[in-house]
Amino acid sequence: DGGITQSPKYLFRKEGQNVTLSCEQNLNHDAMYWYRQDPGQGLRLIYYSQIVNDFQKGDIAEGYSVSREKKESFPLTVTSAQKNPTAFYLCASSPHGEQFFGPGTRLTVL
Amino acid sequence: QKEVEQDPGPLSVPEGAIVSLNCTYSNSAFQYFMWYRQYSRKGPELLMYTYSSGNKEDGRFTAQVDKSSKYISLFIRDSQPSDSATYLCAMSLRNTGNQFYFGTGTSLTVIP
Numbered sequence: 001d002g003g004i005t006q007s008p009k010y011l012f013r014k015e016g017q018n019v020t021l022s023c024e025q026n027l028n029h030d031a032m033y034w035y036r037q038d039p040g041q042g043l044r045l046i047y048y049s050q051i052v053n054d055f056q057k058g059d060i061a062e063g064y065s066v067s068r069e070k071k072e073s074f075p076l077t078v079t080s081a082q083k084n085p086t087a088f089y090l091c092a093s094s095p096h097g098e099q100f101f102g103p104g105t106r107l108t109v110l
Numbered sequence: 111q112k113e114v115e116q117d118p119g120p121l122s123v124p125e126g127a128i129v130s131l132n133c134t135y136s137n138s139a140f141q142y143f144m145w146y147r148q149y150s151r152k153g154p155e156l157l158m159y160t161y162s163s164g165n166k167e168d169g170r171f172t173a174q175v176d177k178s179s180k181y182i183s184l185f186i187r188d189s190q191p192s193d194s195a196t197y198l199c200a201m202s203l204r205n206t207g208n209q210f211y212f213g214t215g216t217s218l219t220v221i222p
Contacts, residue, residue, distance in 0.1 A: 042214035090153055097142030097202055099210050101153040
């Protein structure tokens with residue numbers, strides 16, 4: 001069963017803590033993406049990777065970090081430097097001109 | 111000016127109605143156009159994917175692209191309560207190594 005998985009579905013973090021969101025795909029897609037979705041603001045690009053061991057900052061990369069050690073995996077770390085991390089985080093992958101999304105992780109800072 | 115503009119709605123229609131959702135864009139270099147459906151607290155689901163201008167039909171859904179007007183549309187025929195969701199348009203420049211540009215989404219409610 002091919003697809004994109006994200007874990008956990010819900011995540012709670014105390015202020016000052018780093019947390020890592022998992023994204024795995026078995027679609028053999030080269031490109032992977034992380035977006036943040038806030039009510040009324042649409043999707044905002046955090047980071048994207050076109051190939052293993054390479055990634056680029058998106059529009060709102062400050063306070064986030066990523067790695068791309070394997071084609072299948074693109075984890076996102078939300079660091080304590082991110083001032084307003086409570087949001088819905090979406091991972092996506094792309095084979096060509098279209099993009100497919102995972103189910104999302106809802107992060108809440110307590 | 112935003113790259114992609116989409117009326118946020120909300121849009122409310124009776125069951126069985128034809129729904130028209132629209133986006134405009136500013137970059138004439140966009141080549142690939144997508145429509146997504148997103149239910150509350152779920153990831154967006156790709157509904158329609160078209161390249162360049164023209165129409166594409168899939169069941170009750172029809173996507174239209176008018177590159178001369180920089181305007182794309184999604185039509186839903188015989189709308190159902192299960193179509194109630196937020197619809198996002200998206201577009202990209204190239205076949206690979208893309209960034210994608212999204213509208214902010216239109217919220218649709220289909221009333222039984």
